[in-house]
Amino acid sequence: MNIQEHVFRTRPRWVDEEPMVAGLLDTFLHKLEKGHRLTMRVNSKTLPELFDFDSGENKYLWSLVKSLNNEYHIVSIRYARNKPFQEPYDNAQLVFNEEKEELVREWLNRPALDPYALVWQDTLRKHxxxxxxxxxxxxxxxxxxxxxxAEQTLRAFARLGGELQKPITLRALSARCFWGDSKFLDHREELVRALYPSASHNLLPRPVIMTVCLSSKIDRVIFIENQDSFLALTQLDLDNTTLVYCAGFRGTATRVRERGKVAFTFFGNLPTPAQQQAFEQWWFAEDDNTSVKVRFWGDLDFAGMSILKALKQTFPDIDAWRTGYRPLLEMLAQRLGHEHESSGKERQKDPELTGCELADLELLPAMRESGEFVDQEAVLVGELEI
Incomplete structure (x- = not known):
């Protein structure tokens, strides 16, 4: 085996580090063994990690899937015709290359005669x-x-049915059945519902908690990525402006505008019932008020722009807050930013387009040209031209 072939066959480190990739390859081997079609549609059920915008890892994970195509030719990707702000991978079709079976089995240490699979199927028949x-x-x-x-894992899944006889959150269910690990089922809710469809009504929604500094009248809403900047802005007298701390990607959850799936905690003076009702009617799009200006201010980096892009899925009118980004752009022009690699942000992926004119025509081009980022905390609120 020559050096080039050895490098090609060596399992990439990210196969071990990213369970989604190993799971994807394992699924194709399972399809191969069962004689099923070697294709998969990319959606929130088949690869939920790619649609978990809270994590900020979806772009990186998709780049790994693309490397399975571009570098290793293990899968080919057939893209769907998507709408402008859909992710490029949404509804794409992955096709497994049978000629790479031996390579994938070597990567996963999964021989054709798989002892684990034999135990799995035997235990499953019993339970x-x-x-x-x-x-x-x-x-x-x-x-x-x-x-x-395999036996211990299946017994854990079998315990779910008993726990689902009473109302319970997914995190609690996970911790009680899977060795105290509350996050094991985070991307497996659809699997739980498929195993126990009639008992799944007892799964309690886990609301997203949003911190809001509510103004008496709402003419403008500003989503703020980082805590320090949010707290600093709450000290200013911003006319009719409501501030929302979105805590990175938290506010991008697709369920965030559904009643019962979000909980508000109010910062500062408690709102009157009428004020809270007016805010919630706007938030849940239950009134016809389209005059509210919605803005986002976060780090001047690719992750910040990805948050803006994701927010546009749930708040279509949101745009970058020019007042907040102007001083960050000035710092970038003065070469006062930090390089991607030196700040540990090398895994951030360029979102390419966000759907916001300011971001797409000014902010992203400035970052690409300079090769630098600036975090929003670099701006003191007294320096904002308000």
Whole structure:
């Protein structure tokens, strides 16, 4: 084997570091063994990590999937015709290259005769009556955990049915059934619902908590990425301006404008019932008030622009707040920013287009040209031209 071939066959480190990639490859091997079609549609059910905008990892994870195509030719990608602000991978079709089966098995340390799969199927036959779907979903979707065997993993899934006999959150359900790990089911809610469809009504929604500094009248709403900048702005007398601390990607959750799926905590003076009602009617789009100007101010980096892009999915009228970004642009022009790699932001991916004119025509081009970022905390609120 020559050096080039050895490098090509060596398992990339990110296969071990990113469970989504290993899970994707494992799914294709499972389809191959079952004689199923070697294709997969990319959506929030098949690859939920790509649609978890709270994490900020979706761009990086998609770049890894693309490398499976571009560098290793393990999968090919057929893109769908998407609307302007959809993610490019939304509804794309992944097609597995059968000629790469041996390579993928070597990467995953999964020989063609898979002892784990044999134990999984045997255990599933014994416990199938404990699942409402008689284990069909788990027969098609095998779960491999590095610290647990097939039998222990399936017994944990079988415990879900008993816990779902009473109202419970997904995090609590996960912690009670999966060795105290409250986050194990974070991207597996659809799997739980498929296993126990009639009991799933007992899954309690986990609301997103948003911190709001509410003005008596709402002419403008500004979403602010970072806590220090939010707290500083609350000290200013901003006429008829409501401030929302979106805590990075938290405010981009698609459910954030649905009643029962968001909870507000109010900063400063408590609003009157009438003020809170007016705000919530706007937030949940229950009135015809389209005159409210919605703005976003965050770091002048690719992650900040990705937050803006994601916010546009739930708040279509939102744009970058020029007043906040003007001094950041000036600092960038003076070469007072930090380089991507030196700040630990090398994994941030350029969102390319956000749908906001200021961001797409000024902010993103300035970052690309300079190769630098500036965090919003660099601006003191007294320096804003308000």
């Amino acid at each position: 199938k009556d404990r699942f409402e779907d008689h284990g069909q979903t788990l027969a098609e979707q095998m779960i491999r955990l590095p610290d647990q065997g």
